[in-house]
Amino acid sequence: MSLGTFVQLIIQGINMGLIYALAALAVSLIWNASGLFNFSQGDLLTLGGYFMLTFTVVALKLPYWVGFALAIVVMGTMGFFLSRSYFYPMINQKLNPQLILIGTVALSVVIRNAILNIWGPSAQRFDNPFGSKPILIGDAIIMPYQIVNIVIVIILVVLLQLFLRKTVMGIAMRAVAQKPVVSSLMGIKVEQLVSYTFLLSTCLASIAGVLTGPILPLIPEMGSLLSIKAFAAVLIGGLGSFSGALVGGLIVGISEVLFSTFITSTYKDVFIFLMMMIILQIRPGGIFRIEISEKV
Amino acid sequence: MLKIKDLVVSYGGVHPVLHKINIDVPKGKIVALLGANGAGKSTTLKAISGLVKPDFGTIELEGKPLNGLTPEKIMKLGVSHVPEGREVFPGLTVEENLKIGAYVNFKKDVVKRNIEQIYTLFPRLAERRNQMAGTMSGGEQQMLVIGRGLMSNPKILMLDEPSLGLAPIIVDGIFDKIEEINKNGTTILLIEQNANIALSVCHYAYVLCVGDIVLSGPSEEITKDKNLMNSYLGGAKGVC
Numbered sequence: 125m126s127l128g129t130f131v132q133l134i135i136q137g138i139n140m141g142l143i144y145a146l147a148a149l150a151v152s153l154i155w156n157a158s159g160l161f162n163f164s165q166g167d168l169l170t171l172g173g174y175f176m177l178t179f180t181v182v183a184l185k186l187p188y189w190v191g192f193a194l195a196i197v198v199m200g201t202m203g204f205f206l207s208r209s210y211f212y213p214m215i216n217q218k219l220n221p222q223l224i225l226i227g228t229v230a231l232s233v234v235i236r237n238a239i240l241n242i243w244g245p246s247a248q249r250f251d252n253p254f255g256s257k258p259i260l261i262g263d264a265i266i267m268p269y270q271i272v273n274i275v276i277v278i279i280l281v282v283l284l285q286l287f288l289r290k291t292v293m294g295i296a297m298r299a300v301a302q303k304p305v306v307s308s309l310m311g312i313k314v315e316q317l318v319s320y321t322f323l324l325s326t327c328l329a330s331i332a333g334v335l336t337g338p339i340l341p342l343i344p345e346m347g348s349l350l351s352i353k354a355f356a357a358v359l360i361g362g363l364g365s366f367s368g369a370l371v372g373g374l375i376v377g378i379s380e381v382l383f384s385t386f387i388t389s390t391y392k393d394v395f396i397f398l399m400m401m402i403i404l405q406i407r408p409g410g411i412f413r414i415e416i417s418e419k420v
Numbered sequence: 421m422l423k424i425k426d427l428v429v430s431y432g433g434v435h436p437v438l439h440k441i442n443i444d445v446p447k448g449k450i451v452a453l454l455g456a457n458g459a460g461k462s463t464t465l466k467a468i469s470g471l472v473k474p475d476f477g478t479i480e481l482e483g484k485p486l487n488g489l490t491p492e493k494i495m496k497l498g499v500s501h502v503p504e505g506r507e508v509f510p511g512l513t514v515e516e517n518l519k520i521g522a523y524v525n526f527k528k529d530v531v532k533r534n535i536e537q538i539y540t541l542f543p544r545l546a547e548r549r550n551q552m553a554g555t556m557s558g559g560e561q562q563m564l565v566i567g568r569g570l571m572s573n574p575k576i577l578m579l580d581e582p583s584l585g586l587a588p589i590i591v592d593g594i595f596d597k598i599e600e601i602n603k604n605g606t607t608i609l610l611i612e613q614n615a616n617i618a619l620s621v622c623h624y625a626y627v628l629c630v631g632d633i634v635l636s637g638p639s640e641e642i643t644k645d646k647n648l649m650n651s652y653l654g655g656a657k658g659v660c
């Protein structure tokens with residue numbers, strides 16, 4: 125194997141890993157804000173992809189970036205109202221967290237079946253405007269979308285950090301995640317902030333859904349496989365940690381590609397979960413195990 | 421400024437914790453609410469700031485009723501509640517904690533000016549502005565929550581046991597600052613178990629004993645009645 129091929133594999137792994145990382149990030153954001161583990165994150169991601177399909181291919185035939193923006197807006201709005209009408213009432217009534225968890229599983233099933241009914245079972249695709257002409261670096265073959273996806277995620281992560289650290293709203297989101305009752309004494313409307321966190325997480329889901337477009341064909345059950353990998357990323361990186369989500373996602377994505385290439389692709393999923401179990405044994409809580417002071 | 425009339429509060433509808441208590445906090449003064457463990461001091465503050473709903477009675481700020489409003493609305497009207505136990509946001513820096521104190525009325529220039537004022541009041545916080553609040557000492561955390569409570573320019577600042585668990589010398593420092601804050605024009609409702617230190621700074625005091633106000637008056641008078649007060653604060657059986 126040449127160095128070029130190896131670089132190519134790593135870039136491929138990073139691309140897949142960033143998708144997992146975005147989903148993991150969304151899971152951690154919600155976990156911090158509301159103590160809820162959102163099992164429907166993968167299906168929200170899939171839904172984001174299907175909206176993109178509708179906006180750019182099936183119905184409106186909008187240009188890529190317009191469709192992308194619209195998918196984010198639609199998914200964000202949906203997240204806000206889902207939080208208001210579905211999640212927050214459960215959290216507010218101090219329902220047992222296990223029951224809320226089942227509530228998120230239920231949502232996942234509903235979304236998946238809705239997709240199946242609306243868009244049908246067969247695999248579909250939307251195009252990206254970055255071209256299919258590979259870029260050759262040495263003998264590494266890199267697709268333009270691979271570079272674009274990486275750049276988009278880097279920009280996104282930087283913006284998200286700036287938002288959480290530098291704006292009052294972002295600081296308030298972190299405050300609510302740490303101490304909701306004290307936050308309400310600061311005059312923060314906790315329900316509203318939790319809804320904004322959901323909004324943010326469904327925006328992330330839609331972005332991940334669009335970026336998955338060139339990597340995997342859209343099928344209604346795409347969410348189940350993606351979310352399982354994203355959950356592995358969350359647990360490997362550390363539940364609730366920003367850096368953990370990123371690193372966990374990259375570890376899963378890269379090792380998945382390397383394992384399938386060098387060993388066997390049949391057992392790549394088994395390998396990921398074996399790795400997760402080992403890491404949880406050696407370092408329960410994940411690599412970036414959260415001390416309260418690091419919580420996003 | 422703050423008037424509490426016939427306040428009754430119970431948790432979950434059983435046994436009331438407060439039985440028709442009356443408290444009056446005049447503008448510009450420090451009023452202390454003293455009492456032993458479980459007397460109902462924190463419950464009184466929670467009722468004022470809207471964290472618990474009263475069963476009966478009225479709470480008024482400058483003649484405006486606060487009953488039934490949400491904690492955010494009450495905060496906006498100018499009531500700042502600094503809860504017991506030094507509740508900093510551990511994962512936010514000192515400066516972020518202060519900023520969040522001004523959340524209800526966030527204007528960049530005002531916030532900047534207030535933060536500078538609080539740094540002048542507590543120079544210790546200025547030195548540690550970028551430190552995570554969770555890693556600070558107890559005394560520093562107490563300074564931080566008081567500073568955070570001031571960030572919204574409240575009409576009345578309610579402090580729940582600021583002396584709790586701090587060494588006497590630190591407590592003295594904190595109470596000097598509480599007096600200074602009051603001299604700068606903020607009305608204060610102070611909750612304490614440490615009667616001596618509270619009486620040394622307050623103008624009026626109320627003594628709460630298992631849900632009833634058993635003693636009240638200007639601090640000099642209460643100080644004269646020290647034996648009686650101590651028997652109430654001692655929590656001895658049957659005194660109330």
Ligand SMILES: Nc1ncnc2c1ncn2[C@@H]1O[C@H](COP(=O)(O)OP(=O)(O)OP(=O)(O)O)[C@@H](O)[C@H]1O
Nearest residue numbers: 431437455456457458459460461462463464504613
């Ligand atoms: N959330 C709650 N649910 C049920 N009972 C409560 C609750 N909070 C307080 N109580 C009860 O109300 C009574 C008064 O409590 P409160 O916290 O007001 O006392 P306190 O005077 O502040 O005491 P301390 O000095 O120990 O803080 C106690 O008997 C307490 O057990």
Ligand SMILES: [Mg+2]
Nearest residue numbers: 461462463504
């Ligand atoms: Mg108390």
